[in-house]
Amino acid sequence: MIAEKALQNAIKFNTIGLVVSKLIGAIAGLLFVTISIQHLDPERLGVWFAVTSLFAWFSLFDIGLGNGLRNKLSGLIQENKIEEAREYVSTAYALVSIIFLIVFVVYVLLNQIIDWSSIINSHYILNSEIARFSIYLCAVVCLKFIVQLIVPISAAMQMVAIGNLIESVSRLVAVLILYAYSEKVQVDLLSYGMLFFSPYLFLLFIFSITIFVTKFRNISPSISRVRTRILPELFSFSSIFFIIQVCGIVVYQSNVILVSNQLGPQVAGEFSITFQYVSYVIMIFTMFLTPYWSAITAYYTKNDLGWIKNGVLKLERIWFVMFAILISMVLLNDVAEYIWLKNKITFNLSLLAYVALYTALFMYGSIYVTVLNGVSKLQVQFYVSVISAIVHIPLSLVFIKLYGIVGPIIPLVIYTSISVGLYKYQSKLILEGKEFGLWNA
Numbered sequence: 001m002i003a004e005k006a007l008q009n010a011i012k013f014n015t016i017g018l019v020v021s022k023l024i025g026a027i028a029g030l031l032f033v034t035i036s037i038q039h040l041d042p043e044r045l046g047v048w049f050a051v052t053s054l055f056a057w058f059s060l061f062d063i064g065l066g067n068g069l070r071n072k073l074s075g076l077i078q079e080n081k082i083e084e085a086r087e088y089v090s091t092a093y094a095l096v097s098i099i100f101l102i103v104f105v106v107y108v109l110l111n112q113i114i115d116w117s118s119i120i121n122s123h124y125i126l127n128s129e130i131a132r133f134s135i136y137l138c139a140v141v142c143l144k145f146i147v148q149l150i151v152p153i154s155a156a157m158q159m160v161a162i163g164n165l166i167e168s169v170s171r172l173v174a175v176l177i178l179y180a181y182s183e184k185v186q187v188d189l190l191s192y193g194m195l196f197f198s199p200y201l202f203l204l205f206i207f208s209i210t211i212f213v214t215k216f217r218n219i220s221p222s223i224s225r226v227r228t229r230i231l232p233e234l235f236s237f238s239s240i241f242f243i244i245q246v247c248g249i250v251v252y253q254s255n256v257i258l259v260s261n262q263l264g265p266q267v268a269g270e271f272s273i274t275f276q277y278v279s280y281v282i283m284i285f286t287m288f289l290t291p292y293w294s295a296i297t298a299y300y301t302k303n304d305l306g307w308i309k310n311g312v313l314k315l316e317r318i319w320f321v322m323f324a325i326l327i328s329m330v331l332l333n334d335v336a337e338y339i340w341l342k343n344k345i346t347f348n349l350s351l352l353a354y355v356a357l358y359t360a361l362f363m364y365g366s367i368y369v370t371v372l373n374g375v376s377k378l379q380v381q382f383y384v385s386v387i388s389a390i391v392h393i394p395l396s397l398v399f400i401k402l403y404g405i406v407g408p409i410i411p412l413v414i415y416t417s418i419s420v421g422l423y424k425y426q427s428k429l430i431l432e433g434k435e436f437g438l439w440n441a
Contacts, residue, residue: 017161
């Protein structure tokens, strides 16, 4: 078992590491938007956000293996079953590689009949340009999900900061390369995408191999350690995470496509940038939140509910600080427009206020989602996620017609308000040892 002091040290290390990681990621994100506004016309910028948002749906094809593997590995490491942990890592890599190879081949065949211009309501960008970009993006996304298994593996090893640092540093270097060479390439989606994604993916791959050769050598993936006999358990452990993930993608990633389809890609660009502006608060909050998931799993295994309660109280105090920062960002939006967006794009204040409200609710709810994920009590999340996913697209379309760009956020605020109450109640029951029925599933 991992000792008490070791767990506390791991949380401190991960929190510091995530501060650095999220800071690097924030700088990369800010620079990318600024550079893209300078080099892509408004319609191409909107198409970029719409297509990349759509490809986020491809994360469904990892069938929840990342999160399922994280919880399973955390338990095996706690029990010092290193050889079995290596079998799970090796099997997960093999399975995800096969899945995404099939996904890529199927997409290349389907891409020939997709009318991209109609889907994202683009008036003058050729369908062929978007189609070429989408094939390249599909390849990038598929390879990324294979390489990115290092993130949940790092988390299970109580080194969540390492996986996040690998991704953030890779992204920053890719953005700097984009800045250095963006004026030297033809301004089309494929060229711009290759200039950004190729170095990012290459660095992610190199860093991941380096970590397995050094820090994680004892659980490094190997073809000889792939075990088909553990596939049923790996699937069953990941299945609920998968369904919750499917629903989350439907609810959160469909918005940009709906806005683009109904209001045009330029409006979709404004919508995406507003979300990205506010997302930096989520990024800061996540760096405090992330180390707790695997730690909660460890302390719950030890039946130390007092530690988890104290952790929740600390996270709630941090949430109040984040809420104050959100209010400041809304009030100082004109400063962000001048410094970050160079006054080329202006914020819709109604949209910004709604997104800030949704973000505050989302962050507060994520405290209790982390508790429930850490103790593997997922049924309530499952039902809430499924219901939200079923009603989201029809509701969003109605609200877009009624309220324009603000439309998709109104259903999000409604779902999130309800889910926060449910998740907090369930977490309270579990931490008081009073869970029963559905609340204990």
